[in-house]
Amino acid sequence: xxxxxxxxxxxxxxxxxxxxxxxxxxxxxxxxxxxxxxxxxxxxxxxxxxxxxxxxxxxxxxxxxxxxxxxxxxxxxxxxxxxxxxxxxxxxxxxxxxxxxxxxxxxxxxxxxxxxxxxxxxxxxxxxxxxxxxxxxxxxxxxxxxxxxxxxxxxxxxxxxxxxxxxxxxxxxxxxxxxxxxxxxxxxxxxxxxxxxxxxxxxxxxxxxxxxxxxxxxxxxxxxxxxxxxxxxxxxxxxxxxxxxxxxxxxxxxxxxxxxxxxxxxxxxxxxxxxxxxxxxxxxxxxxxxxxxxxxxxxxxxxxxxxxxxxxxxxxxxxxxxxxxxxxxxxxxxxxxxxxxxxxxxxxxxxxxxxxxxxxxxxxxxxxxxxxxxxxx
Amino acid sequence: xxxxxxxxxxxxxxxxxxxxxxxxxxxxxxxxxxxxxxxxxxxxxxxxxxxxxxxxxxxxxxxxxxxxxxxxxxxxxxxxxxxxxxxxxxxxxxxxxxxxxxxxxxxxxxxxxxxxxxxxxxxxxxxxxxxxxxxxxxxxxxxxxxxxxxxxxxxxxxxxxxxxxxxxxxxxxxxxxxxxxxxxxxxxxxxxxxxxxxxxxxxxxxxxxxxxxxxxxxxxxxxxxxxxxxxxxxxxxxxxxxxxxxxxxxxxxxxxxxxxxxxxxxxxxxxxxxxxxxxxxxxxxxxxxxxxxxxxxxxxxxxxxx
Numbered sequence: 131x132x133x134x135x136x137x138x139x140x141x142x143x144x145x146x147x148x149x150x151x152x153x154x155x156x157x158x159x160x161x162x163x164x165x166x167x168x169x170x171x172x173x174x175x176x177x178x179x180x181x182x183x184x185x186x187x188x189x190x191x192x193x194x195x196x197x198x199x200x201x202x203x204x205x206x207x208x209x210x211x212x213x214x215x216x217x218x219x220x221x222x223x224x225x226x227x228x229x230x231x232x233x234x235x236x237x238x239x240x241x242x243x244x245x246x247x248x249x250x251x252x253x254x255x256x257x258x259x260x261x262x263x264x265x266x267x268x269x270x271x272x273x274x275x276x277x278x279x280x281x282x283x284x285x286x287x288x289x290x291x292x293x294x295x296x297x298x299x300x301x302x303x304x305x306x307x308x309x310x311x312x313x314x315x316x317x318x319x320x321x322x323x324x325x326x327x328x329x330x331x332x333x334x335x336x337x338x339x340x341x342x343x344x345x346x347x348x349x350x351x352x353x354x355x356x357x358x359x360x361x362x363x364x365x366x367x368x369x370x371x372x373x374x375x376x377x378x379x380x381x382x383x384x385x386x387x388x389x390x391x392x393x394x395x396x397x398x399x400x401x402x403x404x405x406x407x408x409x410x411x412x413x414x415x416x417x418x419x420x421x422x423x424x425x426x427x428x429x430x431x432x433x434x435x436x437x438x439x440x441x442x443x444x445x446x447x448x449x450x451x452x453x454x455x456x457x458x459x460x461x462x463x464x465x466x467x468x469x470x471x472x473x474x475x476x477x478x479x480x481x482x483x484x485x486x487x488x489x490x491x492x493x494x495x496x497x498x499x500x501x502x503x504x505x506x507x
Numbered sequence: 508x509x510x511x512x513x514x515x516x517x518x519x520x521x522x523x524x525x526x527x528x529x530x531x532x533x534x535x536x537x538x539x540x541x542x543x544x545x546x547x548x549x550x551x552x553x554x555x556x557x558x559x560x561x562x563x564x565x566x567x568x569x570x571x572x573x574x575x576x577x578x579x580x581x582x583x584x585x586x587x588x589x590x591x592x593x594x595x596x597x598x599x600x601x602x603x604x605x606x607x608x609x610x611x612x613x614x615x616x617x618x619x620x621x622x623x624x625x626x627x628x629x630x631x632x633x634x635x636x637x638x639x640x641x642x643x644x645x646x647x648x649x650x651x652x653x654x655x656x657x658x659x660x661x662x663x664x665x666x667x668x669x670x671x672x673x674x675x676x677x678x679x680x681x682x683x684x685x686x687x688x689x690x691x692x693x694x695x696x697x698x699x700x701x702x703x704x705x706x707x708x709x710x711x712x713x714x715x716x717x718x719x720x721x722x723x724x725x726x727x728x729x730x731x732x733x734x735x736x737x738x739x740x741x742x743x744x745x746x747x748x749x750x751x752x753x754x755x756x757x758x759x760x761x762x763x764x765x766x767x768x769x770x771x772x773x774x775x776x777x778x779x780x781x782x783x784x785x786x787x788x789x790x791x792x793x794x795x796x797x798x799x800x801x802x803x804x805x806x807x808x809x810x811x812x813x
Contacts, residue, residue, distance in 0.1 A: 359638025
């Protein structure tokens, strides 16, 4: 009997030790080449920095480039699950890639934490205990801007790329926007010439334009819009005016209002430390993709301190607690494992020579998403 | 739909076509003369854009940047020809595709190493800022009109170069019979390098012009390259005239499709579906056009080698 007790105690000691520093393998699939690379690189850099700063030497990252191609992302995910035997996965930027990878990965009992994409199809009836979204549900930023635009505009022309996040974007905007629509246009993903769409905007009689075009798409649109002679004001989600694209858009973005859950001037200790550490390490300001990724890494680190990644139930419960210092201030998970958080309106300003965003208003407090009720978890 | 909108969209189609022509002309010239499929042509387009953006940022002048883009892409093209491409002329197309695909990777990663992954800033020169009035009450960006002008000049210049000069005569002779022209004492190696550099310079020019409108970033060349291949397949591989007609056709079909298809579908479908479905169909339109032309004229509209 004493032997059994002693063995039990020894096992407990071992387990407690394991919970502190067991080897953990995290698969990071993100976009590191092509037109969307800026977003993925910010994601990866912030994640690596957070892991380095934690001093946890047992975390091993397997980072792979998906080149913004769904078929490639699926192959990489299979490889990470089957041969690298990763414990957790994260990193995907684009919703069409997320849709291709996440349902399959979580079905194989891999916990996936999204640092960016939040397609509506995975937030409602198809929610999954292994899928945590640390960023947002896709509709969120657009809902906020739809609500805010009610103040100034009555007839808006809306524009987004033709993929899951683009459709979620305009659905979200329309959910809160009460004015009329002067037009609703879907462009190709990766499109670089917007002359045809700008011509339609000019002819539409709109009093404002709302566009969701992340990465290089937004740069191209804004530059062409500025040259077109159309002087209808634009608004957008933070993705269209985030730190990764502002330098390339230039002064055309100055004064544009956009929505987001984070800005570099958000006043909390975690955010100050993050902005300082990121700028010092990489010599540039972080974007919202970096902020979300930083939070994802810190959420994982907080859960690793509470439970073993091998004990899925305990680890999921530890993640769900969201017991970490978010750079966004308040953060908790909804029943569908998507965030409940504040959403702000920011304005593009110039600090010295650098274009960046400054918070000017709060659009929503403790905002969840429209699909959580359909989630059976 | 007003007349002004229609005119503006037609000009947009023409401008896109002219842009595609600048890229496709070099591609088809190289194929016509050397029989080489150069997948790395899009990389030369990227080199032009990056050269223009970095020189313009350093000197403050878009025009110096434009000259730099021509020089840099022509030099990159000549270097590429002398070090790699020259060994590929006698090989079959599969080897050429493999080697030039490798060059895409080398150029992309090299550019990323030099300039980083974030897009560079390149603005339109002050003289071409803003919009001009169109007949019918519309407005059109001056810079896009200037691009159409450049395209027309380049098309005329290429026509004169190939039809009226000694160099053009050699290029045509090289297309017809490369052994014979070498036997007649023409330095065929130098001619090939020259043609390659010329094609590269045209791609670089296109990259610089487009860079001011879009974003200058790694990987910008490949989408343009795919469209350029559609253009030369439609126009007839190796034919400059075919490249011009094909480019304008693709530009117009693509622009008008994106503009009109969602509107046509809105007549039968509910508005929420007409947008995405129309956009999806419009993005297929030029490939449908290519398939139709391949079905009825397998060698393209103006094949140089029929």
